[in-house]
Amino acid sequence: MTRALLLSLSFLLALGVTAQAPAPSAAEAVRADDGSLVVRAPRVDVAPTLDGRLDDAAWAAARPADGFRQQTPQPGAAPAFQTEVRVVRDADALYVGARMHDSAPDSVVARLFRRDTNGYSDWFTVQIDSYDDDRSAFAFALNPRGVRRDYLLSNDTQQDDDWDAVWDGAAAVHADGWVAEIRIPLSQIRFQSGTPEWGINFTRRTARLGETSSWSPLSVQDDRYVSLFGTLAGVATAEPGRGLEVRPYAVTRATRAPVVEGNPFDERAALASSVGADLTYQLGSGLTVTATVNPDFGQVEADPSEVNLSAYETFFSERRPFFQEGTDIFQTTGATLFYSRRIGREPSAIVPEARYLDAPEASTILGATKLSGQVGDWSVGALSALTARESAPFVTGAGVEGVAAVEPATSYNVVRAQRRFRDGATTVGAIGTGVHRMQLDTPSLADRLPGDAVAGGVDVNHRFGQGTYQAFAAAFGSSVSGSAASIARLQRASARYYQRPDADHLAYDPERTRLSGVSALAGVSKIRGAFTYSGLVLGTSPGFELNDIGYLRQADQIAQEASVAYTLTQPSPAVRYLRLALYQSAGWTWGGEQTLLRLAPSVSTTFSSLWSAAISGDFRTGALDVAALRGGPALRTDPSVGVSGSVATDRRRPLRLIADGAADWRLGTTGRSLSAGLEASYRPAPNATLSLRLSGAHVSRPDQYVTTRSRASALDYVVGQLDQSSVSVTLRGDIALTPDLTVQLYAQPFLAAGRYDRFARVADPGARRPEDRYRALDATLDTDGAAYAVDADADGTADYAIGRPDFSVAEMNTNAVLRWQYRPGSALFLVWSRGQSQFDPSGTLDPLNGFPDLFLAEPRDTVLLKLSYWFGG
Structure with a gap:
């Protein structure tokens, strides 16, 4: 009752003051019962014009929110300059106007760069917890040149920079500082009708001082964020958008690539076109449906080059827009049940008889749909995607032609629900995933891929002690079924190695057709104050498996x-x-x-x-x-x-x-690793940034695994002394002609080489002394340098051969991207990319010759033109 009377009184005072005198400070007058700050968004009949001036009559209806406090460098202290923010709304949008006072307006850092770049500049940001769940928020940022950033906040502190909304803003520098005006369509944020209040906060970055301040106080000593927001009142009658947003696009791609002599599938030049569309529909109940038809998932920037000699798969970040945006709901505590890069992956079947194979680089995604949002205290999310069956023509060494299935049609599904209690201080969630592969009708498919994989579980997060402490726990289970051959492959996979001869707790069974397992963890942490701590325990059984739609490094x-x-x-x-x-x-x-x-x-x-x-x-x-x-x-x-x-x-x-560097030494051995990097970033003009990074690494490992070979008396696990070195150069350039027209340049040459010698077999794998652990092998390189003949028992006769494992690789990835957002939500992309690579078995690294030779390598060039247009409210 007190809170309602206070808000009502604040509203009446605001009306009176608008007519009679300047509005009092929000910090003086408006606080909720719990002490949090409150700002009201009155409804206006005539919306303000976005011109960076704050002189429209609509702004006079709003009480200013001020009294900002530093977040850094001195939490809680008064900032160098004060900030005033006003909020109003109409039937379609929320408007935020901010005046950033500054005694030296000519020193305001106002740089121009590509949208969503968190560059060096002054910034104003509004963050809106429209679900009022103290855990999630939509953020909109503007700098003095009108550059826009937006991102999502989830689980109170996690930030997703890949979310993009359709909104507008204007900014200008004045004699007393600078002004930001932002229009946020209600269709771009998610909320439920009738919600009386939203969470809100405003932050300001004063770049030249290295200072960040906020309206509702935040601190680097407090691992909370959204739950510390203030309150936005006056939104009870706001209605979420219920319209359909459609973003069709067309893509044309021209490729020129090197050809391998004799390969009938290689084409010097190729031209391809496609069309598709993304659709978004708000159901009006706090839920949003997003769908994509024939999506274009071309990556603007390639995955970084690497040489992976470990037993484990590299985890790469997602770069495809449909899977980047709005998938934070699928994150769980303690396990990655959903790894979106599994969808549309490279076909995995092997065609052993093929000498030449024309397999696609990725599986075709026929369509994908997402449902996400909140209903009451429930957060829900669901995603479903269907990929096509992929076939590849091939030619054998004898010239026989054929067509082989290399990936089955596959359905990927994930569903997630989370319930909040105690105003978001406690959450209980559940998740389920499923993969179903259809038409596993050839040995190349059925022997490699399981037909069905399901996983699921629950997770709990609980904050207590006035938000000072956090306890968390989770439990998951998985089950994968398929042919005996496909399940045998999973048993032998690096995540578990059921075939290990010394593991009494593992039982490799080549006849089984199902693999199941569990995983659980629990922990507690202190997240507030100068002194913090955390602890957890985790257990994952050998049969736990997620890699059909999730990511699991080790069970x-x-x-x-x-x-x-x-x-x-x-x-x-x-x-x-x-x-x-x-x-x-x-x-x-x-x-x-x-x-x-x-x-x-x-x-x-x-x-x-x-x-x-x-x-x-x-x-x-x-x-x-x-x-x-x-x-x-x-x-x-x-x-x-x-x-x-x-x-x-x-x-x-x-x-x-x-500058960065690292060094590691294995005590009592020759093992060591060294790495170093130096990055220079230069701003030659207010609208340009150039960066150059040089990096190098060297690893000396005396027991790098090479191969396993059998002889009459035993299995030999062969290791060798590996000396591996790599160098890379990464160049980036960004030029912004306007906030909506930018050019990005990227190039990365990469060289790596590894040479093996001093081969040995493992004699006693558990021995503590290296000299007891290994026995040297007599290995002789053959005359053509392709393999080593190994005399394992020292009888003068070769027992087996091992292929020469030395390598020298060189790769060069280059691209240039022009982005033009010619109207809100609509963009044109013009992309040129080039890939060059070389390989030889010399095992030598020679940057002085390697880099020039790489530039001369025959390239694969691609030019892509993509045009999209946004239809929406």
């Missing part, structure tokens, strides 16, 4: 983690931020074999000069590596000591440098 593990941290703000005149932390972890297999014992201290700081630095250590005891021999016995690892660090100069300067 068969029991893990424990703990960390403590102490954070200080402005501890001395020379230091504005200091964080001391200590991390500890340990791991075992399901059978009790210890695989990890690690201790990692770290220190990070930001100086008053706005230089920053960090250093960390890494200490590991000897343990067992269950993946080192690729299904062989667990191999003893040696103790190691590591250190890493970085230094970054003041980002306010036109030229900024970042």
Whole structure:
């Protein structure tokens, strides 16, 4: 009742003051019962014009929100300059007007760059928790040149920069500072009709001072964010948009590529076109349906180059817009049940008889649909996608032509629901995923891919002690079924290695047709204050499997983690931020074999000069590596000591440098790794940024796995001394002609080489001394340099051969992208990309010749033109 009377009184006062005198400070007058700040959004008949002036009559109807406090560098202190914000609305949109006072307006940092770039500039941001759930928010940011950024906030603190909304804004610098005006269509934010209040906060970044301030106070010593917002009143009668948004597009792609002599499928030049559409429909109940038909998922920037010699799959980030946006609901605590890069993946079947194969680079996605939003205290999400059956023509070595199925038609599905309690302080969620593969009618498909895979579970997050502490727990299960051959492949996969001869807790069964498992974790953490800590325990059974639609690096593990941290703000005149932390972890297999014992201290700081630095250590005891021999016995690892660090100069300067490096030594062996990088970022003009990063690494590993070979008396697990080096150069250039017309340039040449020698077989994999662990092999390189003949028993006769594992690889990825948003939500892309690569088995790294030779390698060039148009309210 008190809160309602206060809000009513505030509204009446606002009307009276509008007619008689300047409005009083919101900080003086309007607070909710819980002490949080309140700002009201009165409805206006005539919407303000976005011109960066704040002189429209509509703004006079609104009481200003002021009284900002620093978030950094001194939480809670008054900022250098005050900020005033007003909010009004009409039937279609919410309008936010902000005046950023500044005694030196000519020093306001007003740079021009591509939309969604969080560049060095002054910024004003409004963040709206329209579900009023204290966990999620829609954020809209504007800089003094009118550059726009938007992003989503979920789970209170997690930020998703890939979300894009259709909205508008204008900004201008004046004699007393600068002004930002923002129009946010109600169709672009999600809320339920009749919600009386929303959460809201405003933040301001004053770049030249390195200062961030906010209306509702925030702190780097508090791992909460959305739950600390103030209140936006006056929105009870707002109605969410219920219209249909359609974004059709057309793409034309021209490719010129090198051809392999004799390959009938290679084409020097090719031209292809396609059309498709994305559709969004708001159901009006807080739910939104998004669908895509024949989506174009071309990636503007390629995945980074690498040489992966580990047993595990590399995790790559998602770059496809449909799967980037609005999928935060599918995130779960403790396990990645949904990894969207599985959808539309490269076909996986092997055609052993093919000498030449014309397989697609990715599976065709016929269509995909998402449902997301909130109903009452429930957050829900569902996604379904269907990929086509893929076939590939091939030619055998004898010239026989054929067509082979390389990927079945597949249905991918995920559903998620989460219920909040205690105003969002407690959440309970559930998730389920399913993959169904159709027409596994050939051995190349049925023997490699399971027909069905399901997974699901529950997770709980609970904050208590006035938000100071957080407890969390989760439990998941999975089941995969298919042919005996496909399940046997899963049993032998690097996530579990059921075939390990020394693992009594594992039982490899080549006849089984189902693999099932469970995973669970629980933990507690302190998230407020200068001193914080956390701890968790995790257990994953050997049969747990997620990799049909999720991502799982390793099953068969029991893990424990703990960390403590102490954070200080402005501890001395020379230091504005200091964080001391200590991390500890340990791991075992399901059978009790210890695989990890690690201790990692770290220190990070930001100086008053706005230089920053960090250093960390890494200490590991000897343990067992269950993946080192690729299904062989667990191999003893040696103790190691590591250190890493970085230094970054003041980002306010036109030229900024970042240097980083790391080193690791395996005690008692020749094993070591070294890496270093130097990045320079330069702003030659207010609308341009150039960056150059040089990086190099060297790894010397005395027991890198090479192969497994059989002889009459035993299996030999062959390892070798690997010396691997790599160098790369990454160049980026961004030029903004207007906030809506930009050019981006990118190039990355990459060289890597590895040479093996001192081959040995594993004699006693659990021995603590390296000299007891291995026995040297007599390996002789044959005359054509393609293989080694190995005399394993020293009888003068070769027992087996191993292919020469040395390698030298070179790759070059280059692209240029022109983006023009010619109207809100509509864009034109013109993209040129080039890929070049080389390989030879020399094992030598020669950057002085390697980089010039790479530039001369025959390229694969692609030019792409994409045009999209947004229809919506």
